[in-house]
Amino acid sequence: MQRTPQDGPADWSPLRALVRSDLVPLVDAIDQDGLYPEAALRRFGEVGLFARHVTGDPGAGGLRDAIAGMAAVGETCLSTAFAAWCQDACGWYLSNSANTALRDSLLPEVASGRQLGGTGLSNPMKAYAGIEPVRLTGERVSGGYVVTGALPWVSNLGDGHVFGAVFSVPGRTGNVMALLRCGQEGVSIAQRSHFCALEGTRTVTVMVKHAFVADGQILADPAEPFLATITPGFILLQAGMALGLIRGAVTAMREADAGQAAINAYLPERLELFEEALAGLEATIAELAATPYRNTPDHMRTLLEARLAAAEWSLRAANAAMLHAGARGYLRNATAQRRLREAYFVAIVTPSIKHLRKELSEIEQGRGSMRLWKAVPAS
Incomplete structure (x- = not known):
């Protein structure tokens, strides 16, 4: 699949329309019954959700757009956003492989959602x-x-x-x-x-x-030089889940305030705090996404710190949304308690918070236990 320059930020309004029509009605079944939203994922592929970072120059906005699209899904359902990340990661592998026959035969299928796939990393x-x-x-x-x-x-x-x-x-x-x-x-x-x-x-x-x-x-x-190439983008793409979850938690807080603003005003962490944190995270992630193959220790430190911050803010935002909702958030089909359970996944999915902290500690000690970015020349 030939890479071409991006035409500008992706217009995700068709994706958002599909989220409302195809995903919102399924959220309870996905969460409570384990429904796999295969049809929705394939339709998301039709509007380009899995293609931006693999059909153009990823550093010219492609990776940023993929993250933004994933976040648009994650505002509503983290299960589906995670499945989208798996699909994006699979396309990322193929787009960077030197196996041209494999890449040319499968990448168009994965990028369009016709072929679904996972990560295994x-x-x-x-x-x-x-x-x-x-x-x-x-x-x-x-x-x-x-x-x-x-x-x-x-x-x-x-x-x-x-x-x-x-x-x-x-x-x-x-x-x-x-x-x-x-x-x-x-x-x-x-x-x-x-x-x-x-x-x-x-x-x-x-x-x-x-x-x-x-x-x-x-x-x-061997795998190691290839892993060094794809690891920064692989980790950055995960930010889409966190950004979507935080935005969804802010929306839940705002909705709770519609009926409980007077008492919610006494909570120590209010939605303005998370709106500011979200804006800062989005700016940092967008900047990092402009250099998706850079893998020096200093750059990886910044990248891992951003991924860690995204996980920690997800936990804080979901916890705050639960407190804003109060007893209503404790109902079995309440958005607030679902978002809290989802936030723990952002914290434990590989690389988890403890894994990230280990990597950052190793970098500070001049070692870097993952060692992947040391296998190729720094960009």
Whole structure:
């Protein structure tokens, strides 16, 4: 897919219209029944939600627009915004891969929402940080690799969906990253966990049992220089979830004030605080999105600090929305308590708050445990 300059900020009014018509009526079912909003996601793809950062120059507004579009979805439903992030991340892998045949055949499908996909990078990101081992192992054979292992939680998956996966190869330095497909021989999925929020994200366990991964499925070999390239954008894209959630929490506070303004005035954190914080976060994220491949330690420190701030402000805003709503926010289908549960996900999704703090500590000590941005020249 050829990259061209962006034409200016994306007009997300068609997306917002679809959110109102196709997503708002489903929010309770997504949250309480675990409904996966597949049809809505595909329609969002039709209006370009998954395309801006992969069809143009991402530094000329494409990544910023992808984040803004995700935020427009996250104002209403974080489950759907997270699924959108998974789709965006999958497109980000493909758009940056040197495997031109794989990129040219699949990227248009992913960018349009016709092909849905997930990320699969939670495990390797933790592995590079020394938190857990790489869970997939491959053996080189003629024409590809035979891969075995399991990934406990991969989201936005279903029959025929694709996802990125990193596997180690015993006896050699450097891992391999490939694009696997649910349902290909040796790759199966099962829902083995149920969550208090984000249940509608189709989060499954992936079992890989002697699966042949052809050379044509390889995104990068070795994986490390490629991971260094995509990591800043991968993390920045997550900001769309946080920005949308904070904006939605501010809206909930404003709605609560319509009937409880006099008593809510005594709360220590009011919506003006979060409007100001949101504006600052949006400006910082937009600035960082203009250099999506920059990976020096100083830049990564700023980026990780912004991602950490986005998670922490999400928690504060959702907590404040709950307090503004009062007893009404405690009802099973209340927006306020749903937003609070969703905010905890922003805090724990990889990289989680504790993971981010670990990375920042390592950078301050001159080490940088993730090490990914050190594998390629700084831009």
